[in-house]
Structure formats: C-alpha cells, structure tokens
Amino acid sequence: MEMDLGTTAAIATAMARAATPLALAAVGELVSEKSGVLNLGVEGMMLVGAVSAFAVTATTGNPVLGMVVAMAAGMLMALLFGFLTLGLLANQVATGLALTIFGVGLSAFVGKGFVGTPLPGLPSLDIPFLSDIPLIGPVFFGQDPLVYVSVAIIAAVSWFLNRTRGGLILRAVGENHDAAHAIGHGVIATRYRAVLFGGAMSGLAGAYLSLVYTPMWIENMSAGRGWIALALVVFATWKPWRLLLGAYLFGGVTIAQLHVQGLGVNIPSQLMSMLPYLATILVLVLISRDATRIRLNAPACIGKVFHPER
Amino acid sequence: MNGRSVGFLTLEPRAHASRHWVWGAPLLAVALTLVVGAILFAALGKDPIAALVGFFITPLTSAYGLAELGVKAAPLAMIAVGLAVGFRANVWNIGAEGQLTMGAIMAGGFVLSVNHLSGFWILPLAVVFGALGGALWAAIPAWLKTHFNANEILTSLMLTYVAQLLLNWLVHGPWRDPAGFNFPESEVFSPSATLPILWEGTRLHLGVAIAVIAVLAIWVLLSKSFLGFQIKVMGLAPRAGAYAGFSLRKVVLTVLPLSGALAGMAGFFEVAGPIGQLQPAISPGYGFTAIIVAFLGRLHPVGILFAACFMALTYLGGESVQMFMGLPLAVTGLFQGMILFFLLGADVLIRFRIRIGAPRPGKAA
Numbered sequence: 123m124e125m126d127l128g129t130t131a132a133i134a135t136a137m138a139r140a141a142t143p144l145a146l147a148a149v150g151e152l153v154s155e156k157s158g159v160l161n162l163g164v165e166g167m168m169l170v171g172a173v174s175a176f177a178v179t180a181t182t183g184n185p186v187l188g189m190v191v192a193m194a195a196g197m198l199m200a201l202l203f204g205f206l207t208l209g210l211l212a213n214q215v216a217t218g219l220a221l222t223i224f225g226v227g228l229s230a231f232v233g234k235g236f237v238g239t240p241l242p243g244l245p246s247l248d249i250p251f252l253s254d255i256p257l258i259g260p261v262f263f264g265q266d267p268l269v270y271v272s273v274a275i276i277a278a279v280s281w282f283l284n285r286t287r288g289g290l291i292l293r294a295v296g297e298n299h300d301a302a303h304a305i306g307h308g309v310i311a312t313r314y315r316a317v318l319f320g321g322a323m324s325g326l327a328g329a330y331l332s333l334v335y336t337p338m339w340i341e342n343m344s345a346g347r348g349w350i351a352l353a354l355v356v357f358a359t360w361k362p363w364r365l366l367l368g369a370y371l372f373g374g375v376t377i378a379q380l381h382v383q384g385l386g387v388n389i390p391s392q393l394m395s396m397l398p399y400l401a402t403i404l405v406l407v408l409i410s411r412d413a414t415r416i417r418l419n420a421p422a423c424i425g426k427v428f429h430p431e432r
Numbered sequence: 433m434n435g436r437s438v439g440f441l442t443l444e445p446r447a448h449a450s451r452h453w454v455w456g457a458p459l460l461a462v463a464l465t466l467v468v469g470a471i472l473f474a475a476l477g478k479d480p481i482a483a484l485v486g487f488f489i490t491p492l493t494s495a496y497g498l499a500e501l502g503v504k505a506a507p508l509a510m511i512a513v514g515l516a517v518g519f520r521a522n523v524w525n526i527g528a529e530g531q532l533t534m535g536a537i538m539a540g541g542f543v544l545s546v547n548h549l550s551g552f553w554i555l556p557l558a559v560v561f562g563a564l565g566g567a568l569w570a571a572i573p574a575w576l577k578t579h580f581n582a583n584e585i586l587t588s589l590m591l592t593y594v595a596q597l598l599l600n601w602l603v604h605g606p607w608r609d610p611a612g613f614n615f616p617e618s619e620v621f622s623p624s625a626t627l628p629i630l631w632e633g634t635r636l637h638l639g640v641a642i643a644v645i646a647v648l649a650i651w652v653l654l655s656k657s658f659l660g661f662q663i664k665v666m667g668l669a670p671r672a673g674a675y676a677g678f679s680l681r682k683v684v685l686t687v688l689p690l691s692g693a694l695a696g697m698a699g700f701f702e703v704a705g706p707i708g709q710l711q712p713a714i715s716p717g718y719g720f721t722a723i724i725v726a727f728l729g730r731l732h733p734v735g736i737l738f739a740a741c742f743m744a745l746t747y748l749g750g751e752s753v754q755m756f757m758g759l760p761l762a763v764t765g766l767f768q769g770m771i772l773f774f775l776l777g778a779d780v781l782i783r784f785r786i787r788i789g790a791p792r793p794g795k796a797a
Contacts, residue, residue, distance in 0.1 A: 162585065206773065206777055210443075210776075210777050210780040211783075212776040212777065212779060213776070215524060215585070216776055217773075219526065219723055220769060220773050223720060223721075223724065223768060223769045223772060224766070224768075224770065224772070224773060226765055227762060227769045228765075228766055231762035234762060346590070346593050349586060349589050349590065350590075353590075390601050390604075390605060392604070393598075393601055395597050396594045396597050396598075399590040400594060403586075403587050403591070406586055406587060407576055407580045407587075410580055410582045410583065411579075413581045
C-alpha cells in the first residue's frame with residue numbers, strides 16, 4: 123500500500139498525541155525520582171487531573187482553566203503523598219499504591235455526573251504559513267499546543283537538572299541525602315518541590331487525556347498510562363531527552379495497533395491493544411538486564427526514607 | 433535537638449517499636465475513615481449518621497448480607513495473604529488482579545472443554561487449573577526479575593492489562609456461548625463445575641471455606657517452616673540472608689507464583705461461584721483491594737481475615753448506600769483509598785512518638 127504525504131502526516135500527528143500524555147507524566151516522575159522519591163501514584167494523579175480538567179472545562183467552557191485546575195489537583199494529590207512519605211516517613215511504595223487506589227476511587231466519584239457529557243476538542247495551534255508546508259508543515263507546526271508544551275518542558279527539565287545550581291542540589295539530594303543534608307541543603311524541602319512538580323505534570327497529562335486525546339470522561343480512562351510512564355523513566359535511564367524518545371516510541375506502538383487494522387490485517391482488537399503493555403515489559407527487560415547500567419544511572423537514594431539522626 | 437518537626441508536630445523516635453500501635457494503627461485508621469466518611473456524607477447533603485449506618489451496619493442485618501460478606505471477603509483474604517508473603521520478602525506483586533483473571537481463564541477453559549461431562553473430579557481439577565493459571569502468570573514477573581532484573585511492580589501490573597484483554601477477547605470470540613444471543617459470555621458452567629452452596633438461600637459457596645483454610649495454611653507455612661523464616665530474613669535483612677546462604681532468587685521464584693496461585697484460585701471461585709460463567713468483568717478490583725487488605729491486616733494471616741471482612745463491608749456498604757440513599761457506588765473506592773492513607777499515616781506511631789510543638793532538646797525516649 124502506498125502512503126501519501128497526508129497519511130504520513132496523520133500518523134505523525136496521532137503519534138504525537140499518544141506520546142504527549144506519557145511524556146508529561148514521565149518527566150514529572152523523572153524529577154521526583156531524581157530527588158530520591160519513587161512515587162507510584164502517577165496513575166492516580168493522572169486520573170484526578172483528567173477528571174478535574176474535564177469537570178472544570180465542561181462547566182466553565184475554559185480548557186486553559188481546566189488544565190490549571192488539573193495541575194493543582196495533581197499537586198494536591200502529590201502533597202498528600204509528600205506529607206505521608208516525607209513528613210510521616212511512610213513507605214514510598216505502599217503510599218504510591220495508596221495514591222493510585224485513592225485516585226481511581228476519587229476520580230470515579232467526582233466524574234459520576236460527567237459520564238457521557240461531550241466536550242469540543244481543543245483547537246490545534248496551527249502556525250500560519252509554516253503549517254502549510256507539505257509534510258513537515260502539519261507534522262511540526264500543526265499539533266495541538268500541549269504537544270509543543272511537553273517538548274518545551276522536557277527541554278527545560280533537562281536544562282534545569284544539568285545546568286543549574288538548583289538541579290545540582292536536587293540530584294545531590296537524590297544521590298546521597300545524608301551528605302546533602304550535612305552540607306546544609308534542605309533535603310525534605312527539595313523533595314517536596316520535586317514531588318509537587320511530578321503531581322503537576324501528572325495532572326496536566328491527565329488533562330490532556332480528557333480534553334484532547336479523547337475529549338470525554340471515562341472511568342479509569344488513563345488505562346495504565348501512569349504505569350507506562352513509570353516504566354519510561356527506567357527505559358530513559360533517568361535522562362529527559364531519552365524520555366521523549368521513549369514516549370514517541372510508545373506513541374508509535376499505540377497507533378500502530380490502529381493502523382495495522384486499517385491495513386486490513388485481521389487481528390482481534392483486544393490482542394492488538396495488548397501491544398503497549400507487552401512493549402513496556404519488553405523495554406523494561408531490555409534496559410534492566412544490564413544491572414550495572416541501572417545502578418549507575420538510578421538515583422542512589424531512590425525510595426529510601428530520610429530521617430537524620432542527630 | 434532530638435526528633436524532627438512536621439508542621440506543628442514533632443516526631444520523636446521511640447527506643448523500641450510500639451507493639452500496641454502495630455495493631456492500634458489499623459483501628460485508628462478505621463476510626464479516622466469513619467469520621468471523614470461522616471463529613472463526606474454530610475457534604476453530600478445526607479444525614480451522616482444514617483449514611484454511616486447504611487454503609488457499615490445495614491448490610492450486616494440480614495442473612496443474605498452476612499453471606500455476601502463472606503463471598504466478598506474470601507477472595508480478598510486469599511489474595512491478600514499471598515501478597516503479604518511477598519511484601520514480607522520485599523517482593524511487590526501488584527498484578528494479583530491479572531493472576532486472578534488468568535486463573536479464571538485457565539480453569540474456565542478446562543471447564544468449558546468438559547462442560548458436557550459430569551463427575552466429582554471436575555471441580556478439584558478445575559481448582560488446580562485455576563491455581564496453575566495464576567501461578568504461571570505470576571511466574572513471568574518472577575522470572576523477569578531474577579533473570580533480567582526487571583521491576584516486578586511494573587511487569588506484574590502490565591500483565592494484568594494483558595490478562596484482562598485476553599479474557600475480553602475469549603468471551604467475545606472463541607469462547608462465546610453460541611446460544612448466548614451474542615452476549616460476550618461463555619456457556620454457563622455445568623453443575624459439576626459449579627461450587628456447591630453452603631448456606632441455602634444465599635450465595636455462600638464452598639470456595640469461601642477453602643479460602644479460610646488456605647489463609648490458615650499460609651499462616652502455618654509462615655510461622656513454622658524454614659521457607660517462612662527465609663522470607664522474613666530476606667525482607668528484613670537481605671544481606672544477612674545472603675550471608676546465611678539464602679537465595680533471593682529462590683525466594684522470588686517461590687513467593688510470586690505462590691501468591692499468583694492463590695489469586696488464580698480466587699479467580700476460579702468467582703467464576704464457578706457467584707458468576708457461574710466467564711464474562712469480561714469477573715472481579716470488582718479484588719486484586720488491588722487485596723493490597724489494602726494485606727497492609728490493614730499487618731501482613732499477618734489472622735489480621736488479614738479481619739481486614740478482608742472490613743474491606744468486603746466497604747463493597748456491600750457502597751451497594752447499600754447506592755440503593756437506599758442514591759449515592760454513587762464509587763464511594764467504595766473512596767473509602768478504600770482513604771483507609772490505606774490513614775493506615776500509612778498512623779503507622780508512624782509505631783516508631784515515633786508525636787508531640788505538638790517544636791522539637792525540644794533532650795535525650796531520646
């Protein structure tokens with residue numbers, strides 16, 4: 123089958139749309155993990171973000187307000203996680219799971235009244251003239267705004283972590299919290315900020331799902347994307363730009379399942395839908411098998427409780 | 433200075449972990465959940481006392497309700513006790529929901545292939561297939577962890593989605609009942625493959641009794657066997673365990689399939705008990721709720737039995753307030769998440785004393 127430019131552009135657009143929520147949630151988790159905090163509540167924060175964005179947008183008609191509220195809601199969830207793990211020294215794995223279970227329940231509860239409510243999708247931010255260029259025009263300049271925002275955030279995070287003093291402190295806190303504490307850096311304060319950033323990004327990723335990707339509210343609509351984002355952070359070996367690459371790879375897998383069926387290959391849709399989950403397992407295995415590489419790249423204090431004995 | 437401040441509170445380390453708070457924390461968590469629940473109900477414009485009574489008491493006032501408590505607590509307890517064994521060894525199986533589904537698929541496939549036959553041998557064999565399905569599905573993350581260092585939290589969870597999609601495909605496609613008016617359901621299981629009812633007029637089935645036995649068997653296994661000792665050591669002090677010659681690999685390869693087998697059995701009990709056939713949704717998230725049950729029961733089999741009953745009550749309570757007060761069923765999930773939060777927060781009391789005010793100078797307590 124011959125693919126024309128239009129089809130190629132459409133595939134690229136679909137790929138970007140599938141990749142963006144993953145990239146957003148994953149970059150938030152990356153920052154959190156770099157500071158030494160493993161937050162398994164991404165899925166829950168995404169769902170709460172998705173439902174708040176939808177509820178606010180459906181009521182006020184203002185998607186930007188919806189996104190802001192989604193980020194705030196994600197941060198509130200993250201604050202709860204931070205209070206338990208950083209304040210009350212609770213186990214991070216258990217608390218993260220609690221955050222996800224709670225988020226699933228809370229979003230279903232809040233979203234009850236919004237099931238089946240339609241919502242107009244966001245307009246794409248076509249950049250005039252440039253988006254009219256064949257192929258590269260629509261691919262690079264015809265996406266919805268959050269696609270660009272997600273790339274900008276990844277660039278900003280990469281710059282912050284590697285080029286600024288704040289990023290250096292954050293990494294130090296994640297590598298050795300006792301040493302960072304001893305030379306006077308606020309371990310807990312740094313981690314709170316990182317966790318809150320993670321919450322905001324997960325909330326925004328959720329907003330993308332319920333406002334752009336499928337403009338409606340469905341219970342559990344994140345369908346494991348929060349967990350895939352967690353796997354992406356490992357896949358990227360905690361490097362922001364590799365994260366973007368990973369997210370687009372997954373975006374590709376997600377839309378491949380749709381297009382294979384479009385090409386007339388007769389595989390049941392349920393089996394095709396397994397692809398992103400199987401791909402997640404595959405990349406985890408491929409990356410993790412090199413234990414040394416994980417050890418060298420993973421923040422050394424990840425998941426560890428910080429309680430200075432003085 | 434001793435201790436550290438959290439807002440206006442100060443945490444002072446205890447010299448010894450408090451035994452009282454180990455069991456006091458879950459009770460405190462339940463109490464706090466009730467208080468916040470009352471506030472929530474009031475905010476929804478319902479009489480908070482009436483709503484709490486409707487949620488936690490009404491379901492227990494009928495024989496049918498009590499039997500339902502058993503029906504729902506059984507899978508929770510059976511799965512939770514398996515997960516608890518893993519959590520003790522620092523093995524995080526989060527995919528019990530998928531193992532439950534796979535158990536139902538394997539056992540269901542066997543049952544459907546002999547559905548025209550009858551005999552006493554069908555049921556026990558189906559239970560074995562269920563356990564096998566769950567164990568094999570859990571063996572995948574175990575093997576990926578021991579041989580490829582892949583995080584079992586993520587792989588077991590991904591496999592949950594895969595198992596659910598597989599079940600969905602089977603009941604929409606190859607296993608759909610040809611006489612079922614195109615509904616995505618398998619044939620109804622024959623009487624030989626259906627669990628006998630223990631209490632006439634209710635849905636209390638044989639699987640509930642087996643679940644209690646399974647939980648107690650795991651208790652014996654944990655407290656009396658060398659394996660139980662190894663699991664405990666590997667969880668508390670992996671290095672000491674390694675010096676003693678215990679193999680983490682062996683623990684992972686035992687613990688994960690064991691919890692998978694229990695979840696798989698629970699899955700078969702669901703489809704051979706209350707449901708009676710395969711359909712796309714066979715569990716209201718038992719595999720995830722069981723995580724809460726495991727923690728609430730302090731990773732201890734007896735505690736888990738109590739915790740399972742309480743969490744089962746949150747399912748019944750959600751149905752009850754939906755029916756009688758028009759509240760959304762999602763209240764259940766909210767209560768379940770809340771209780772785990774309160775528990776994790778209350779657990780701080782085991783290791784710390786909490787004082788109001790700033791840290792003060794002085795010796796450790």
